[in-house]
Amino acid sequence: MSKKVFAAFAALFLLLSLVLMLPLLDREERAKRSEAEYLEMFREVVGIVKQSYVDKVDDKKLMAGAINGMLAALDPHSLYLPATDYTEMKVHMAGAFGGLGIELEMRNGKLMVNAPIEDTPAFRAGIQSGDHIWTIDGKPTADLNINQCVSRMRGTPGTSVTLGILREGNPAPLTFRLVRAVIKTKSLKGRLLEPGYGYIRIAEFQERTGEDFERALKTLAADNGGPLSGLVLDLRFNPGGLVDQAYRVANRFIGEGLSSGVIVTTKGRDPSMERSLTATIGDKEPGYPMVVLINGGSASASEIVAGALQDHKRAVIMGTQSFGKGSVQSVMTLENGDGLKLTTARYYTPSGRSIQAKGITPDIVVEFAKPASKDKEKEKGAGKEPEIREENLEGHMGEAPARPAKQPPANPHHGIPAAPQQKQSGKEVKEQDLLKGDNQLARALDLLRGVNLIKASGRR
Template identity: 50%
Template sequence: MRMKLKNIGLIAAGLATGVFATLQISASAQQAVTTAAAPLPLDQLRLFAEVFGQIKREYVEPVDDKKLLTAAIKGMVSSLDPHSSYLDKTDYQELQEQTKGRFAGLGIEISQEDGLVKVISPIEDTPAFRAGIRPGDLITRINDRPVRGMTLDKAVKQMRGEPGTKVTLTIFRKSDDRTFPVTVTRAVIRVQSVKMKLLDPGYAYIRITSFQERTTPDLAAKLQDIARQQPNLKGLILDLRNNGGGLLQSAVGVAGAFLPPDSVVVSTNGQIPDSKQIYRDNYENYRLPSFDSDPLKNLPAVFKTVPMVVLTNAYSASASEIVAGALQDSHRAVIMGKATFGKGSVQTVRPMTADSALRLTTAYYYTPSGRSIQNKGILPDVPVDQFADGDPDDVLVTREVDYTNHLANTQDPNEKKELEDREQRRMEQLRILEEQNDKKTPEQRQKDRERKPVEFGSADDFMMQQALNKLEGKPVEQSKMLVADSAPKSPADKAAAASAPKAAPKAAAKPAPAPKPASAPQPQ
């Protein structure tokens, strides 16, 4: 059986990522084609060959064939959408390394905006996080070299280096309207994907920072600890903020810890037969090669029924959105916070040579009720700001829909009008924010600059406190802002999509094939 390592999340280019991605990784470069192959566009291929020859003959200096053709492939693939790309040797190797929760770099996730490098999120407990880099920061220079005009790959290579060496980033922070340097020491990044703490008697907090190979067994161990220390558990907070994704099996496992057995977690649908799948929370669908047994087998039954609140924000993407969507559709948990990133597509990574691969969008994914979250995200049941005095910088956040070549939501015939309305609401938010900033005193501006990012799960975590209030039956302080990304659902959202795979009756359910260790891709 051909092995597949299904993988959802963000792709690490060493110290940084390009964009949030939902992935299937195939260990084989060959795949049987069940549909007739489209004829090659000979005229266009002839034109390509002529352009290539012209460059070789007349460009101002000699050009390496491999470098030129690789650039052509990268340009062809990246023009499709924000998540399709060609992976060279380094990218492909580090893609595989990051799922194990250990890689070298600064600990930031990035994309591009207006020719600059934009920080999606610093990873907790990493050099970038400790240096005070924030989501939304724009990197304008790397070691005094201008970023504008660099490809994302080149910017990543400039920031990459040996652990212990330093790199200076010049940061433009929109919310403060200022530019300043930050020096960060490179390090080996070890990501702890599951964190736990006990709150008031009877209440507990679990934070998942990413979905890695060990996430499901680590979560099971933490839940066992909670059950031992809180035998009369009354409520649980699951924090998915700033979690850009990870392995699909881990997302299914996390959802399965809280859902009834054989519940649908997510489905996918695309052109090829392999893309049409329904994933239930059965062991076959969250088993990974490193597992000796089912980590959820002996989980206390209380976690299937205990009241839950799931915290999300704009940096909750891919696998996080799958888990939040599954728990929301099943009415298993209240979703609180901000609308998620809104990436509802699946990418397949196939090796092309021994040390390169193609990452290509091959399917959309759907929540159990059949919703596509593409460009919409998971909308919170209870919108709550990150800070007690509001969350004005939310208007500056980049989501999937803000990418110029994002895919459309095929379920929603009114998407164009809805996106126009959303942009109008955002412009109104921006106008209000600018008016508020104009009225601030120098002292207030300085206080804003000195405000540190919230430490998730700490006593100062306002959003977490509101989740605890919800579980304890106390008043919840909802968002003060115009909520551009929490608008009422359209009729298209409320109806199950005709294009989404329908869940079969439980007796006829066929689990997706589990991966086999022997054929797993290895770092090159």
């Protein structure tokens, strides 16, 4: 081939390449132009609002509203967190803070004590449920919201705070000078329902939940005088929390091995960021039968646990359809100290299921039956499930395509609804009374007894 012919082919190839690239370059240019146009439009709208709105506009409030609107257009779980809210979220998930140990609520604009937490400064000083906290360090609480009141009562352990209390039956105000201490909130409670059968309720997955769960299992075995015959894990009204703690709970029951021990897989937009958490080698619970209770208030991390135990056939899932929040949020700290909670991935159960906008379907459906009550007002909504699930939230992400299905391993032998608040009397509820008032829990215990009865019959 002559140099002239080669040069002609090269020129033709270059021309064709440019022609083919023109649409791509044009699209990129249009995208850049479109983005620039929208930013210019945003600046224009901000200028008009600041110039013409009926009242003077606070720049910070305006920008925060714009950020919130942008995130709300993505999905219901992506949020902007101002510094105070961000700090409160971190304190809540840590499950420990410097404070007094009081559960608070606002009633008709009054700061009221819901209950003192046992073995805390407030409990030891004699703060009572129903007390009205009308001053904190001499300053009235009437014009403060509950977050402002909480921030004034929290502080460095060893420092003091003085509360002014109005108590029904006391004609004069009471004054309590309390010294702050480290308050540790408990995300779970455990007890024996009857000899051999344990019960653990996890209200939320916080930083110490996995550690507390392992401790609760050992305590139940010690109280029982030996290994349990069965366990009920109650995840009803559990809105989720930290995925690593949900993994740690599930890891106590799922076998080892990379191929069969997958507990949860997360997958984002970048395929290279796909990540699977698998069971580790170490202490595992004996292969006693197990029931996990879920309902429409069970979301996110609680669905990870339920889905993993269901796919591995390690537990029977009982109750009603879970919430269906199959997305993962990453929390990032902004330069000014505020926080950004952004949806960055979906999670999948060991068999490849995405439960986004679907939820975990129980193996045995048991609706909650409200106990009969003479007080009709108290009976309303008692134990009632939230009627809103992920699929009902405006702007929710659609159901994700299922990952390639994997065979589950053989049997080695699932802003978000909160649980109805109940005042604590300070006395432990008797197990028999607990079962009478909770038909789902009673059914779970009956199932565990039945499984063990069948096993015992087979050995004869």
